[in-house]
Amino acid sequence: MGLEKSLREKTEHRKLAIAAGGTGGHIVPAVAFAQWVNLYHDNTRIRFYCGSRPLEKEIFSSENILPKVLPIDGSPLSGTMFRRVMRFSGLSVSTLICLTDFLSWKPDAVLLFGGYSSLPALFAARALKIPVYVHEQNAVAGKVTRLAASRGAPVFSGWSKCAGLDSGKFTHTGIPTRLFKRLPPEDAWLKLNCEGSLPEGRKVLVLGGSLASSTISKLAQQLAEMPPFRSWLFFVLGSEGATKRIKNVIYVSRTWDMSPLYSLADCAISRGGASTLAELVSFEIPSIVVPWKKAADDHQSENAKIFSEMGYGYTWEEDSDNLETLADRLYELPSLEARASSGHLAQGPSCVGKAIWNGVFPEGRCCR
Numbered sequence: 001m002g003l004e005k006s007l008r009e010k011t012e013h014r015k016l017a018i019a020a021g022g023t024g025g026h027i028v029p030a031v032a033f034a035q036w037v038n039l040y041h042d043n044t045r046i047r048f049y050c051g052s053r054p055l056e057k058e059i060f061s062s063e064n065i066l067p068k069v070l071p072i073d074g075s076p077l078s079g080t081m082f083r084r085v086m087r088f089s090g091l092s093v094s095t096l097i098c099l100t101d102f103l104s105w106k107p108d109a110v111l112l113f114g115g116y117s118s119l120p121a122l123f124a125a126r127a128l129k130i131p132v133y134v135h136e137q138n139a140v141a142g143k144v145t146r147l148a149a150s151r152g153a154p155v156f157s158g159w160s161k162c163a164g165l166d167s168g169k170f171t172h173t174g175i176p177t178r179l180f181k182r183l184p185p186e187d188a189w190l191k192l193n194c195e196g197s198l199p200e201g202r203k204v205l206v207l208g209g210s211l212a213s214s215t216i217s218k219l220a221q222q223l224a225e226m227p228p229f230r231s232w233l234f235f236v237l238g239s240e241g242a243t244k245r246i247k248n249v250i251y252v253s254r255t256w257d258m259s260p261l262y263s264l265a266d267c268a269i270s271r272g273g274a275s276t277l278a279e280l281v282s283f284e285i286p287s288i289v290v291p292w293k294k295a296a297d298d299h300q301s302e303n304a305k306i307f308s309e310m311g312y313g314y315t316w317e318e319d320s321d322n323l324e325t326l327a328d329r330l331y332e333l334p335s336l337e338a339r340a341s342s343g344h345l346a347q348g349p350s351c352v353g354k355a356i357w358n359g360v361f362p363e364g365r366c367c368r
Helices: 002-011 024-040 054-062 081-105 118-127 143-150 185-191 214-224 259-264 274-282 296-309 323-332 336-340 349-360
Strands: 015-019 045-050 109-112 132-136 155-157 203-207 233-239 244-246 249-253 267-270 287-289 313-315
Touching: 015 024, 015 081, 015 118, 024 045, 024 054, 024 132, 024 274, 024 349, 045 054, 045 081, 081 118, 109 118, 109 143, 109 349, 118 132, 118 143, 132 143, 132 349, 143 155, 155 349, 185 259, 203 214, 203 259, 214 233, 214 249, 214 267, 214 323, 233 259, 267 274, 267 323, 274 287, 274 296, 287 296, 287 323, 296 313
Parallel strands: 015 045, 015 109, 109 132, 132 155, 203 233, 203 267, 233 249, 267 287, 287 313
Antiparallel strands: 244 249
16 A cells, blocks of 8 residues: 555646746746756646736746736735725735635645735635745745745745744745856857957946846946956846947846856846845856845845855945945956855755755655
8 A cells, every 4th residue: 555655646746836926036936946846846737826017927928938817916015095905906806816726726735936926825825725835035034925934834945044034934945046058158149149259358247137227237337437347348137129239338138048148257246136146156156246225124135145245246235335345346256266166156956946845745745
């Protein structure tokens, strides 16, 4: 009987519902984890749930994923009174959609990657007594994470610290990163549709987050004009229109395939989104992090603090540090060769995926 049960567990399809929305910071690691699952547990069926913002649909579409779109587009606690009423209504309808879907599809587990579109999945899973888990990418637990944890949901954290939760209330797994290929520099240059041949000199990747940042773009322009950096090349991601070059700054139109940019970058200047920082670490790209101060609970500052403490780069505060300080730190960033031999590299994607998988489906736990 024991052998028969073991064989049945190995051949039965597991069903995993994954909810992620808001920005790329929540959706990208959710997709990365699904990529890992498809590689190592290809008998698992995954169904995604997201909100109705155009950006959410765009990110999933870039990965050829068709999610279940819920009529929720942000926090029901923010905005005008009319906006709040509409969002509470969207939350109620979305919860009913998840309840109906979970009843018919019968997922074995529900995994939340954050964003307010995770709330309906949380409520539905708890109502139907489906095991629910949370992955928190940031060093500060978000509202959805804290709510889920207060209701007994296990939490997987991207960093060794997770402010807002007691140390025994989360498991450090790391952040899933996408499976990009490291391209030869010439191939990466051509893939970006840049004119001419690949220039010599150090190359800086400038990342303003999935919503883009005019502040980060302006900083790159100012640095590029300074004498020490005139032989460097700055790639600014998220520009409108086609890729174009102005002197030593290349404005790259928004793309979700980061392999060419990561392959070319010697260093980076980036906002403090957790999934972006994880990918920079994975590609061994030393970076300066400029935290966005309006992020919820100032979580980007906490991400940046841990990032720098672990030796991956430096931080720069736009409200207190000057441009000369940023220039000095950029010039001092260690080379890729030094980073590769430093011993501070993060866990690989396989280790992160396995840690989350074993948390959701511990050995011996049957499917529903």
